[in-house]
Amino acid sequence: MDNKVNIKSIISALKDTIQITCSELRHVFKDSGVLIIFFGAGLFYPLIYGLTYFNEALHEVPITMVDYSHSALSRNFIRELDATPDVKVKYQSPSMEEAQLLYAQKNVYGIIYIPSSFSKDIQTGQQTHVSAYTSMASMLYYRAIYSAVNYVALDMGHKIQIKNLMAKGLTQRQAVVSASPIWFEGKSLYNPKAGYGSFLVPCILILVLQQTLVLGIGILAGTAREENTFHNLIPLQQKFHGTLRIVIGKSAAYFLLYCFVGAYNLLAIPHIFNLPQLVDFWTLSIFILPYLLACVFFAMSLSVFFGDREVVFLLYLFSSLPLLFMSGAMWPQGHLPVFWKTVSYFFPSTVGIQGFIKLNSMKATLADVSWEYVMLWVQTAVYFIFAFFVYRWQILSSEKRRIANK
Amino acid sequence: MLTKKENGFKKVVYREIGLMVKHPIYVIMIVLIPLASYIFFASLMPEGLPEKLPVGVIDHDNSIVSRKMIRQIDATAQSSVVGHYLNFSEAKKDLQKGKIYGFVEIPSNFERNLMSSNQPKIWFYYTQAFYIPGSLTLKSFSFMLSTLSGGVNLQARLLRGQTERESMAQIQPIAPDIHPIGNPYINYSVYLIDTIIPGVLELIILLTTVYAIGIELKYKTSRQWMKLTNNSYLKALTAKLLPYTISFIIMGMLYDVILFKFLHYPMNANILWMFLDTAMLVVAAQSVGVFMIGLMPVIRDGLSFASLYGVLAFSFSGFSFPIEGMIPPVQGLSTIFPLRYYFKIYQNFALNGLSFQYAATSFLCMCVFLLLPLVVSVRLKKALIYQNYPKK
Numbered sequence: 001m002d003n004k005v006n007i008k009s010i011i012s013a014l015k016d017t018i019q020i021t022c023s024e025l026r027h028v029f030k031d032s033g034v035l036i037i038f039f040g041a042g043l044f045y046p047l048i049y050g051l052t053y054f055n056e057a058l059h060e061v062p063i064t065m066v067d068y069s070h071s072a073l074s075r076n077f078i079r080e081l082d083a084t085p086d087v088k089v090k091y092q093s094p095s096m097e098e099a100q101l102l103y104a105q106k107n108v109y110g111i112i113y114i115p116s117s118f119s120k121d122i123q124t125g126q127q128t129h130v131s132a133y134t135s136m137a138s139m140l141y142y143r144a145i146y147s148a149v150n151y152v153a154l155d156m157g158h159k160i161q162i163k164n165l166m167a168k169g170l171t172q173r174q175a176v177v178s179a180s181p182i183w184f185e186g187k188s189l190y191n192p193k194a195g196y197g198s199f200l201v202p203c204i205l206i207l208v209l210q211q212t213l214v215l216g217i218g219i220l221a222g223t224a225r226e227e228n229t230f231h232n233l234i235p236l237q238q239k240f241h242g243t244l245r246i247v248i249g250k251s252a253a254y255f256l257l258y259c260f261v262g263a264y265n266l267l268a269i270p271h272i273f274n275l276p277q278l279v280d281f282w283t284l285s286i287f288i289l290p291y292l293l294a295c296v297f298f299a300m301s302l303s304v305f306f307g308d309r310e311v312v313f314l315l316y317l318f319s320s321l322p323l324l325f326m327s328g329a330m331w332p333q334g335h336l337p338v339f340w341k342t343v344s345y346f347f348p349s350t351v352g353i354q355g356f357i358k359l360n361s362m363k364a365t366l367a368d369v370s371w372e373y374v375m376l377w378v379q380t381a382v383y384f385i386f387a388f389f390v391y392r393w394q395i396l397s398s399e400k401r402r403i404a405n406k
Numbered sequence: 407m408l409t410k411k412e413n414g415f416k417k418v419v420y421r422e423i424g425l426m427v428k429h430p431i432y433v434i435m436i437v438l439i440p441l442a443s444y445i446f447f448a449s450l451m452p453e454g455l456p457e458k459l460p461v462g463v464i465d466h467d468n469s470i471v472s473r474k475m476i477r478q479i480d481a482t483a484q485s486s487v488v489g490h491y492l493n494f495s496e497a498k499k500d501l502q503k504g505k506i507y508g509f510v511e512i513p514s515n516f517e518r519n520l521m522s523s524n525q526p527k528i529w530f531y532y533t534q535a536f537y538i539p540g541s542l543t544l545k546s547f548s549f550m551l552s553t554l555s556g557g558v559n560l561q562a563r564l565l566r567g568q569t570e571r572e573s574m575a576q577i578q579p580i581a582p583d584i585h586p587i588g589n590p591y592i593n594y595s596v597y598l599i600d601t602i603i604p605g606v607l608e609l610i611i612l613l614t615t616v617y618a619i620g621i622e623l624k625y626k627t628s629r630q631w632m633k634l635t636n637n638s639y640l641k642a643l644t645a646k647l648l649p650y651t652i653s654f655i656i657m658g659m660l661y662d663v664i665l666f667k668f669l670h671y672p673m674n675a676n677i678l679w680m681f682l683d684t685a686m687l688v689v690a691a692q693s694v695g696v697f698m699i700g701l702m703p704v705i706r707d708g709l710s711f712a713s714l715y716g717v718l719a720f721s722f723s724g725f726s727f728p729i730e731g732m733i734p735p736v737q738g739l740s741t742i743f744p745l746r747y748y749f750k751i752y753q754n755f756a757l758n759g760l761s762f763q764y765a766a767t768s769f770l771c772m773c774v775f776l777l778l779p780l781v782v783s784v785r786l787k788k789a790l791i792y793q794n795y796p797k798k
Contacts, residue, residue, distance in 0.1 A: 033706040041714055051736050052721050058731040077580075104764045127575035130582050136589035137753045138728045139597055143541070146584050153582040154552075160579045177525045179577075181558035184528040184551040186544055189501065191534035196727050199537040215713070219706070276535070310620070313709045314431060314613050318439055318606055320717055322446050331594075332507070332539040335456045337449055354504065361535035364502035 013245060020249025021256070027220060028257065033309070037216040042261040045208050046201075050273035053197025058140040063110040064091035064099045071119035077130070080152045081112065086144040109135040110145040122160060140196070190362045191276060198276050198361070203329040205265045206356045209258065210295045210349045211320055215312055217254060217299040222309025243392040247300070247384070254296045262288055270360070278363035286366060287355060290376035294348035297383035304390045327353035351375045414635040418645035421634065422618075426649060435614045436653045443606045444661055447599045448669065454593035459539050459546075462489030462497050462509035469517035475554060479510065484546035501533055508532030508543035510551075520558065538594065588672045588757030596671045600756065601725040601749050603661050604684065608691045608745050609716040611654050615647065615695025616712045619786075620705030628790040639787040643779060647692055654692075658684035666756070674759025683751045690744035690775035700782025703789035715743075723749040747771045 028034050065081075067074050082089040090108060093099035099111040113131040115121075121128035130153055134145040158179060165175035191198045266284060270277040279287075306312040325331055326344035333341065333354070344350040355372035358364040366373060426432040461479065465472050480487040489506050491497040497509040510530040513519075519526035530547045534540040556577050563573035589596050622628035635641040662680045666673040673680070698715070699708040721727070722740040729740045740746045747768040754765040779786075788794070 033710055036707070036710040036714075040710070044714070045717075048718065049721070052732055053727060054733050054736075055731050058728055104758070104760045106764075122579050125572065125575055127578060127581055130580055131585060132582060133585045133587055135753075136586045136592075136597065136757055137749075138725055139592075139594070140728060140731070142584075142586055142592065149582045149584065153580040154578075157579040161576055164576060174523075177523050178559060178562060180555050181520060181523070181525065181562070182528060182551065182555040183525050184530065184548075184555070186530045186532060186547060188534045188540070188544070189498065189531050191537075191540075194534045194537070194541070196537070199535060200726075310617060310624075310705055310709055311431065313713055314435055314617060315439075317613065317713050317717070318443065318609055321602060321606065321720060322443070325447075325450060329536070330538060330598075331451055332456050332459060332536065334460065335451075335453065337452065340446070340450060357535055358502060358504055362502045362504075362533060368499065368503045 013242070016242065016245045017249040017252070020246055021252045024220075024250045024253035025256070027223075028216075028253065031220065031223065033219050034216045037212050037219065038257060038261065041215075042208060042212045043264060045212075046205055046265050046269040049201050049204050050197070050269055050275070053195075053201055054273060056193065056195035056197050058138075058144050058196075059085050060088040061086060061110065061141055061144040062090040062108045063087050063112055063145065064093045064102050064108045065089055066093050066096055066099050066111060066113045068116040069114050069118035073119045073122055074114045077114065077118075077152060077156060080156065081148055084148040084151060086148040103133075103135070109137075109141045112149060125164070190278075197273065200329070201273065201275055202270070202357060202360055203324060203327060203353050205269060206291070206353045207320065207324055207327070207349050209262060209265060209292065210298070210347070210352070211316075211323075212261075213254065213258065213295045214299040214302055214316055217296075218303050218306045218312030218316065219309045221300075221303035222306050222312065225307070226309060243388060243395055246395075247388050247391050251293075251296045251300060251384075251387075254299070255292055258292050258296070262292055266356075266360075276361040278361065279359040283359060283366055287359060287369070287373060287376075290373065290380050291348060291352045291355075294352075294376050294379040294383060297380060297387045298348055300387040301383050301390055304394065323347055323349050326350055329353055329357065345375070348376060348379050351379075414638070415641055415645045417634045418631065418642055419648055421631065422646050422649050425618075431617075432614070435610055435617075436650070436657065439610055440607055440657045440661075444603060444664060447603055447606075448664065451595040451598075454591065454595045456539060456542065456594075457483050458486040459484055459543055460488040460506045461485045461543060461547075462491055462500060462506045463487055464491045464493060464497055464509060464511040466514040467512050467516035471517040471520060472512045475512065478554065479547075479550055482546050482550055484542050485550075498531070501531070504536075507536060507539045508547060510547060588674060588759070590672075597725070600665060600671060600752060601723055601745070602720065603665070604658070604687055604748055604752075605720045605723060605745050607654065607658055607661070608687060608719060608748075611650070611688060611691040612695045612698070612712045612716045613709060614650060614654075615692050616699045616708040617705065618646065618650065619696065619699045619790075620703075620708050623699075623703055623789060623793060624705045626793050628793060632787075632790050637787075637791060639783050639790075640779075642790075643696065647696075651688060651692060654688045655685045658688055671756075673756050675755035679755040679762075680752065683748055683755070686751075686769065686772040687744055687748045690747075690772050693775045693778045694744065696786070697778035697782055700779070700786035700789075703786060719743040719745040722746055725749055741771075744772060744775055 028038065065078050067078065078089055081087060087110070091102055093102060093111075096111070096113065099108075102108045103111055111133040113133070115129065118128050118130070130149065132145055132149040135141045161179045162172070162175045165178060166172060170178065188194065266288065267281075269275070302316070306315065323344075326336065326340055326347075327350050328336070336344070351372040355369040355376070358369050358372075359366070463476050463479065465476060476487055479485055489497065489500055489509070491500070491509065494511060497506070497511075500506050501509065508531060510528065512528060513526060516526045516528075528551060530551070532540050532543045532547070559577050560570070560573050563576065564570065568576070586592055622631055631646065632642050635645065659681050662677060662684055665671045666677050666680065695712065698712050699705070702708050702711060722729070722743045723745040724740060729737050750768040751765045754760050754768070
């Protein structure tokens with residue numbers, strides 16, 4: 001007998017929950033504001049960022065040469081510089097003044113100066129200097145010009161050294177060894193081409209999921225509050241008072257929708273734009289499950305703080321950039337001030353981005369990101385409990401007002 | 407007649423100040439959020455360039471020379487040796503876990519091969535999945551290893567009786583001197599924050615403008631506002647937005663003073679140019695805000711649109727990834743963001759210390775944004791007077 005009742009009540013609870021899920025889904029699809037955020041932003045942003053950083057690296061940065069040496073050696077230097085993928089010798093300026101003019105007019109982002117003593121210095125065994133002036137408007141200009149000039153100067157210098165050593169009677173092998181007693185080479189194991197998009201876009205993909213959920217759920221909660229007379233979160237006509245059913249029912253609706261948005265973001269987009277995708281489907285799914293759940297409950301917990309449906313934009317939108325910085329994607333996480341590091345752990349995106357980069361871009365296993373994985377479940381639990389109490393408080397206070405009003 | 411006109415303008419200004427005082431959201435938007443973001447970004451990267459990044463070593467040689475080399479890696483400004491590994495896969499595991507950003511593998515017989523002029527080979531590994539720390543680790547390892555190799559070369563030459571000066575000229579015949587213009591210490595904080603903070607301000611201004619006008623439509627108070635100026639669109643609009651213009655320009659100059667005076671970020675021109683740049687950004691962003699609510703005179707659509715647009719401004723200012731490096735169809739998008747021109751003007755004055763003539767085009771482009779409210783004037787005026795758009 002008892003068993004039957006239990007089963008019956010479970011079935012009725014399940015029915016209620018499913019009904020709430022369906023009604024929340026209807027709300028989403030009837031609200032153009034939410035649709036813009038969930039599907040407009042959720043689907044459009046990844047595309048636009050994928051396109052923006054499609055080229056990955058900056059190549060052929062235009063530079064000008066000021067060659068006061070006018071020698072075979074200096075011309076050779078310029079040729080080798082032009083041959084690097086990083087820079088392009090677009091101009092040859094007769095003087096520094098004219099080079100500066102080209103720089104001021106933004107025709108070039110760097111000036112390379114070869115002194116008149118260049119060739120003579122090299123031939124007489126003196127050290128010669130080549131000066132490179134580089135724009136710092138973007139770190140990528142500096143990076144390109146620095147690596148090109150450094151490479152050519154060292155490479156040419158190396159050849160000169162070997163020639164000089166061989167002139168002194170050393171064999172080629174002896175000369176090479178004394179010029180570089182240690183041979184070394186570096187290898188980038190992940191993101192080997194140092195692609196800017198390959199590093200940045202995966203972080204944005206994860207962040208977009210959280211941010212659009214908070215905005216969308218914030219609008220939905222604001223609308224719900226605005227539409228009933230007492231400006232409360234839960235419409236009174238709702239016949240199910242079980243808070244648990246409401247929280248689970250609503251979160252299931254958001255979760256279902258974001259399974260699609262998430263798959264698009266994390267599976268389709270990396271594929272389309274040729275971004276790193278070293279993680280297998282199941283590992284990714286197991287990792288993303290608590291991330292989406294944590295984001296959903298986090299968004300539901302926050303939604304109570306937004307009075308009008310518009311306010312969520314004003315109060316929350318600006319957080320996107322700080323969150324990207326606090327995730328450790330740009331700035332090494334160990335180097336963040338303790339205060340901001342602590343703040344960052346309130347947001348699922350911080351560990352979400354960390355874990356995703358390691359799995360997706362560095363082929364880590366789930367065991368390697370166990371700390372992030374556990375943190376996501378902890379956040380899921382904490383924000384679920386928080387969302388539960390926030391909703392319960394809303395329902396109770398709306399009930400009280402209804403009774404008081406009678 | 408003239409006095410009556412002026413009164414209308416004043417009345418709208420007073421009405422707006424009343425609204426700003428009454429609703430805390432305006433204080434939050436104008437003062438609290440900008441201040442919070444200034445504090446956040448100014449305190450985020452105190453070192454400017456991250457130092458002592460965690461790296462690892464695999465020492466197959468375990469000799470005096472290899473141990474000395476490890477100490478030298480640890481002594482560089484950029485790296486700190488936190489992991490000693492027995493083999494490659496162990497070290498790689500910690501790289502994947504994010505515990506280290508790179509590692510050096512010293513082969514067995516390293517010392518012996520070095521002493522017997524057998525040119526030992528060293529490999530080092532790093533990850534660019536974390537872009538900044540990965541690049542710095544690469545730079546640090548290359549520098550350290552070439553210094554080490556050069557040092558051995560130098561010792562040999564000194565033993566052969568060459569002077570140090572002679573030897574250096576032989577080892578490195580061509581020495582590159584790199585001069586980063588306007589940011590000599592390659593400070594990431596300077597490079598990132600000088601554009602991000604104005605970007606955040608632009609975003610806040612956009613949203614506030616759309617909200618302040620949109621809320622009049624939502625609560626159907628716009629007719630009353632327009633009446634104060636006898637339905638003069640431009641007068642009503644400028645009077646309403648003027649208190650925000652002034653407040654945001656003050657907040658903008660505040661960050662200029664914080665960055666260029668207190669934090670001593672590079673400033674190679676008169677700071678007044680940056681004040682002007684900031685003021686232009688404020689007015690241009692307000693104009694874009696008016697344009698957006700004019701295009702879609704429903705507050706939630708206007709805000710959604712402004713949000714989508716405002717967040718993209720950071721990428722399209724071109725400070726992180728230069729516009730010329732993007733694919734051509736995307737490049738054109740950069741022209742529609744005031745932050746792009748703000749950034750160009752900033753670059754011209756603060757970094758490069760150039761004169762006005764090289765920034766004139768950018769100033770002109772900024773001014774074009776001011777025409778945007780005129781483009782939507784008919785549509786927005788109708789919406790404000792007839793309130794004929796849905797409330798939700």
